[in-house]
Amino acid sequence: MDKTLLAFEAAIRSIVDDQVAIAEKRLREEFSGLIDKTLDVVEAAKHIGVSEKLIYRMCQEGRIPHERYGVVGSRRPAIKLRLADLEAWRAEQRLANYKRGQLAQ
Numbered sequence: 001m002d003k004t005l006l007a008f009e010a011a012i013r014s015i016v017d018d019q020v021a022i023a024e025k026r027l028r029e030e031f032s033g034l035i036d037k038t039l040d041v042v043e044a045a046k047h048i049g050v051s052e053k054l055i056y057r058m059c060q061e062g063r064i065p066h067e068r069y070g071v072v073g074s075r076r077p078a079i080k081l082r083l084a085d086l087e088a089w090r091a092e093q094r095l096a097n098y099k100r101g102q103l104a105q
Contacts, residue, residue: 036083036084038080038081038082039081039082039083040078040079040080041055041056041081044081044086047086048086048090055079055081059079064081064086064089065082065085065086065088066079066080066081066085067079067080067081067082068080
C-alpha cells in the first residue's frame with residue numbers, strides 16, 4: 001500500500017510540475033512586452049559583457065537596435081537600448097553564429 005501511495009504522490013507531483021512550467025511559460029510570454037527596461041550604453045555593455053566602445057561602434061554602424069535622443073546632428077546624442085530588443089538581437093546573433101558553425105563543419 002505504501003508503494004502505491006508513493007507512486008500516486010510522485011504522479012501528482014509530476015503533473016503539478018508540468019502544469020506550473022506551462023503556466024510560467026505562458027505568463028512570461030504574456031508579460032514580456034510589459035516588463036521592459038531601457039538601458040544606456042554602460043548598462044547594455046555590462047549586460048552583454050562587452051566594452052562600451054563596442055556598443056557605440058555597433059550603434060554607429062547600425063548593427064544593434066538602439067534609439068538616439070538629442071538635437072539632430074548632435075555629436076553626443078543619448079543612446080538608449082531596450083532590453084527586449086537587445087535580447088532579441090542576442091538571440092539572432094546566437095542563431096547566426098550557430099548556423100555559421102554548422103556550415104564550417
